[in-house]
Amino acid sequence: MTPFPFPDLTPQLIYHLAGAALVGIALYRGATSSDLLTRILALNVLSVGIAAVFVAAANRGAGAVPDPVPHAFVLTGIVVLVAVTAALLALAERIDLTGAKSDD
Amino acid sequence: MMVLTLLGHLLIAGGVVLLLLAALGLWRFPDLHTRLHALTKADTAGVALVALGAGLLSGSAATLVPLTLCAVLVAISGATTGHLIARSALDEEHASWRSTRHDSV
Amino acid sequence: MTDTSLLVLLPFLAALAATIHARGAAGWGLAGTVASAGLAAHLALSVHASGPASIAIGGWAAPLGITLRADGLAALMIAMTALVGLGVCVQALAAWGLRPTAVEDPRRARMRMGFWPLWLSTLAALNGLYLSGDLFNLYVTFEILGLAAVGLTALSGTRRALRAAFDYLVAGLAGSLLLLLGVALAYAAAGRVDLGVLPLLADSAAGRIAIALIVSGVGLKAALFPLHFWMPAAHSSAAPAASAILSALVVKGALYLALRLLLEGGLVADALRWGLICLGAGGMAWGSVCALRADRLKLLVAYSTVAQIGLIMLAISVAGDPLTGTAWQAAALLMLSHALAKAAMFLAVGRIAEELGHDRISGLNRSDLRPGAAEFAFAIAAISLIGLPPTAGFVGKWVLIDGLIGQGAWPVVALVLTGTVLSVAYLSRVVSRCLRGGPHIAPGARRPPWRAGDVAAIGLAFTALFMGLLSAAPLALLNGPLLS
Amino acid sequence: MIVFDLMLAAAILVAGWSALSAPDRTGAIAGFLVFGLLVALSWVRLDAPDVALAEAAIGSGLTGALMLRAAGRMAPPAADRVPRAQRAAAALLACGLAGGLAVAVMDLPGATIVYDPLVRADLGQSGVSNPVTAVLLNFRAWDTLLEMAVLLAALVLVAALGPRGTPRPARLGPLYTPFLRIMAPLSVLVAGHLLWLGATAPGGAFQAGAVLCGGLLALYFGGALRPAAVPAGPLWALCAAGVAVFAAAALAAEVLTGTLLAYPDGADKIWILAIEGGLTVSIGATLLLLFTGLRQGGARA
Structure with missing residues (x-):
């Protein structure tokens, strides 16, 4: 291992790093926002960051056919997440409906 | 083929x-209606031109036909959504100002 | 091995039926639970008789395909789920009835129609989780489990419950997304995501980060201290039957995955092990302190779960080489005893609160009501949680301490014993008030009437009590060969 | 092209950040929609068209619609009241995790190729030639079956929360009806096309289900479709049809071939298409009901 391994700049690496940054952004906002909707959005951004790691890892460089299995994982993940998001939003609406503004 | 390629790039x-x-x-216009005006017209024509150009570049009718369909669909839905947005905006203004006639829309 | 897949598909199809045919929800729920318990018993017997079995779904072998693996540990967990499930079903039937009555309380109807599909989904997800041999598949089952569990929390519909349910769902989703991120990184590092990938991950930085992420996701889902912040509110604001399921069964899913990670060779890094030991000890201490300070009975029981999870995680992370040591079997036995005792305890608390109209601990000392069956059940469950002989908890702690002494890990032995003393302290706060007879009880004090809910609580508590005498059966399952 | 990738990645990060830090909800959701489309674009760049389609339709489109609808019903957000210490801790944690991930991806041990040769070797026996569909409906069909269970579990949860307020009737104007006349049948057509296409090219049950849901939503907004007016039992049955067909097929395959979800030799494609057909209808109906909300099974007022 070289002292500072900096591999060649490929699309795969760029989107990999973007995925890592998205995970960081989403975690930060998820932990520091008190708005229910922002927290739900943060979880969605987090899952997109994870999906970016999968999709970038599946890519084998220009010209090569990418691995279909992680693509299937991400497809499954997208559908799972929309279901959970719908549940979260329904809960958030109920909380908004039943209570005053206080967060008790 | 050269002509088609050139035409495709131009489109x-x-x-x-x-x-x-x-x-x-969208960035510079002052209010919703003028922004909508800029968006819908240029958007519809822009997408249609890009789709047509891409279809010509591909050089096969099997690609050109669906792309043209896409452009038509974008035109239809763009017009409808533009109309809906303008209408609901007018409704809201009507509710707050009670002066604008929106029946004409 | 048709029964293996049926363990997942049958409760799930029953959940669908209970949703579509809402008037017969309880009937479908009872049928699904009983049938699934029969399958669980059959699985345990067949694993015991002819050893573990694994099926490659669709005929596609791992790593590309998904395998369902039924070994002794999985069979024990499935049997535990079935046993607790039967008890909870009795309570739910008692509370909300089997079929709609002519004049019906709308709340009762709502609970009945909401509870059964959610419980059956929980059952299907848990069975799928115990059988799964693939990390991505585990993520998907965790999502079913999380949604169903949140539904159970929110069922009572109060603002407190809704708020707890939202936090629970956010924490659960964050936990599963951390797990998924670990799986993504594991894929990037080693190119596959079946459980067989775990030993390969120790070789690279990405792999080690992947393991750390998976463990932290599991820790969040298992309410491991200090990631337990969502749990006491969720477990204490749900209906009794729902609390029993959440506390006794749902957190076991994540603990089971931690145990699997150990058995598959995923917890090889010493730093990770020591971290988990510290968190386990911290959970025991923090959960006990909060339980000592709790003013409401449900909250005390919920915090005692935090402490017990700490103990189980401690047992998982000190287990040396799983192939030679027996400490991991202690973790499995502790999970079994905690499931039985904690379910009994929540059901008993539900009955006590129903009789008293509140669940304040200071108000348990009343003069117009004699101790009843629920108080009795609570006391027996407490004995099992503390780990006095002949309970299952005793056998679990015995195996654990025996293994620890074999390793010469005296400080950990001291930790376990301290945790036990603390559990005596907080549980005796309740037991001493509940069961005290004598002059403060008025001569004409009434005795609470028997209800079917008492039967469930007492049945589960006695199962926990005598499981220690019958512990040859679970140990025989655990001593069989494991699949890895 | 590397410059384009860098710009796209930067734009994704900016859009993601603006979605999570906009002061008003509409701005946040608009940021999220843009974010989703940019992400879909980046996945096209990474040769993942199936995923990009699903992200654009479901991950961005449908989620955005769900969010907008919820935002319209909820009180405006209060200002964040998170203590400074918690912010600092969260920033530290987030930076640590993102940094760790970045180090991890820069130090990946060479390409370890495990799945590729396996998929390639077995694709011929899977009945379809689109490898993603082969993975979803054959090699790892158990995941997909459980994924449908997740959708239904979410629906059960939403239903268990009880009914919510009835939506305001919207005035949509004279242009909307002709629009519906074109779009509603077209969505069915496109869904069918995507479903059929999924066997050989990007597409499949999930994308088709999303398109179908789009058509149904258009009808719903036009007032032509009111889920509350349909008896709950049949609606539930429609949502459950896909997974029921899937589970029945799994068990039937076990009876026929002795292995769960192992389709009979030579008939894989027919089985897969039949299952996918059921899934498409169920996904469309389930997503629609998650959007519109639903009353509990028998608790009809």
Whole structure:
């Protein structure tokens, strides 16, 4: 291992790093926002960051056919997440409906 | 084939210019109605030109036909959504000002 | 091995039926639970008789395909789920009835129609989780489990419950997304995501980060201290039957995955092990302190779960080489005893609160009501949680301490014993008030009437009590060969 | 092209950040929609067209619609009241995790190729030639079956929360009806096309289900479709049809071939298409009901 391994700049690496940054952004906002909707959005951004790691890892460089299995994982993940998001939003609406503004 | 390629590139370039203009209008125009005006027209034509250009570049009818269909669909839905947005905006203004006649829309 | 897949598909199809045919929800729920318990018993017997079995779904072998693996540990967990499930079903039937009555309380109807599909989904997800041999598949089952569990929390519909349910769902989703991120990184590092990938991950930085992420996701889902912040509110604001399921069964899913990670060779890094030991000890201490300070009975029981999870995680992370040591079997036995005792305890608390109209601990000392069956059940469950002989908890702690002494890990032995003393302290706060007879009880004090809910609580508590005498059966399952 | 990738990645990060830090909800959701489309674009760049389609339709489109609808019903957000210490801790944690991930991806041990040769070797026996569909409906069909269970579990949860307020009737104007006349049948057509296409090219049950849901939503907004007016039992049955067909097929395959979800030799494609057909209808109906909300099974007022 070289002292500072900096591999060649490929699309795969760029989107990999973007995925890592998205995970960081989403975690930060998820932990520091008190708005229910922002927290739900943060979880969605987090899952997109994870999906970016999968999709970038599946890519084998220009010209090569990418691995279909992680693509299937991400497809499954997208559908799972929309279901959970719908549940979260329904809960958030109920909380908004039943209570005053206080967060008790 | 050279002519088709050239034409394709030209169409795409024209479409991109229209889309850029639409973006510029969205950014610079003062209110919703003028922004909508910039967006819908340039958007519809821009997408149509890009789709047509891409279809010509591909050189096969099997690609050109679905792309043209896409452009038509974008035109239809763009017109409808533009209308809906303008209408609901007018409704809201009507509710707050009680002066604008919106029946004409 | 048709029964293996049926363990997942049958409760799930029953959940669908209970949703579509809402008037017969309880009937479908009872049928699904009983049938699934029969399958669980059959699985345990067949694993015991002819050893573990694994099926490659669709005929596609791992790593590309998904395998369902039924070994002794999985069979024990499935049997535990079935046993607790039967008890909870009795309570739910008692509370909300089997079929709609002519004049019906709308709340009762809502609970009945909401509870059964959610419980059956929980059952299907848990069975799928115990059988799964693939990390991505585990993520998907965790999502079913999380949604169903949140539904159970929110069922009572109060603002407190809704708020707890939202936090629970956010924490659960964050936990599963951390797990998924670990799986993504594991894929990037080693190119596959079946459980067989785990030993390969120790070789690279990405792999080690992947393991750390998976463990932290599991820790969040298992309410491991200090990631337990969502749990006491969720477990204490749900209906009794729902609390029993959440506390006794749902957190076991994540603990089971931690145990699997150990058995598959995923917890090889010493730093990770020591971290988990510290968190386990911290959970025991923090959960006990909060339980000592709790003013409401449900909250005390919920915090005692935090402490017990700490103990189980401690047992998982000190287990040396799983192939030679027996400490991991202690973790499995502790999970079994905690499931039985904690379910009994929540059901008993539900009955006590129903009789008293509140669940304040200071108000348990009343003069117009004699101790009843629920108080009795609570006391027996407490004995099992503390780990006095002949309970299952005793056998679990015995195996654990025996293994620890074999390793010469005296400080950990001291930790376990301290945790036990603390559990005596907080549980005796309740037991001493509940069961005290004598002059403060008025001569004409009434005795609470028997209800079917008492039967469930007492049945589960006695199962926990005598499981220690019958512990040869679970140990025989655990001593069989494991699949890895 | 590397410059384009860098710009796209930067734009994704900016859009993601603006979605999570916009002061008003509409701005946040608009940021999220843009974010989703940019992400879909980046996945096209990474040769993942199936995923990009699903992200654009479901991950961005449908989620955005769900969010907008919820935002319209909820009180405006209060200002964040998170203590400074918690912010600092969260920033530290987030930076640590993102940094760790970045180090991890820069130090990946060379390409370890495990799945590729396996998929390639077995694709011929899977009945379809689109490898993603082969993975979803054959090699790892158990995941997909459980994924449908997740959708239904979410629906059960939403239903268990009880009914919510009835939506305001919207005035949509004279242009909307002709629009519906074109779009509603077209969505069915496109869904069918995507479903059929999924066997050989990007597409499949999930994308088709999303398109179908789009058509149904258009009808719903036009007032032509009111889920509350349909008896709950049949609606539930429609949502459950896909997974029921899937589970029945799994068990039937076990009876026929002795292995769960192992389709009979030579008939894989027919089985897969039949299952996908059921899934498409169920996904469309389930997503629609998650959007519109639903009353509990028998608790009809």
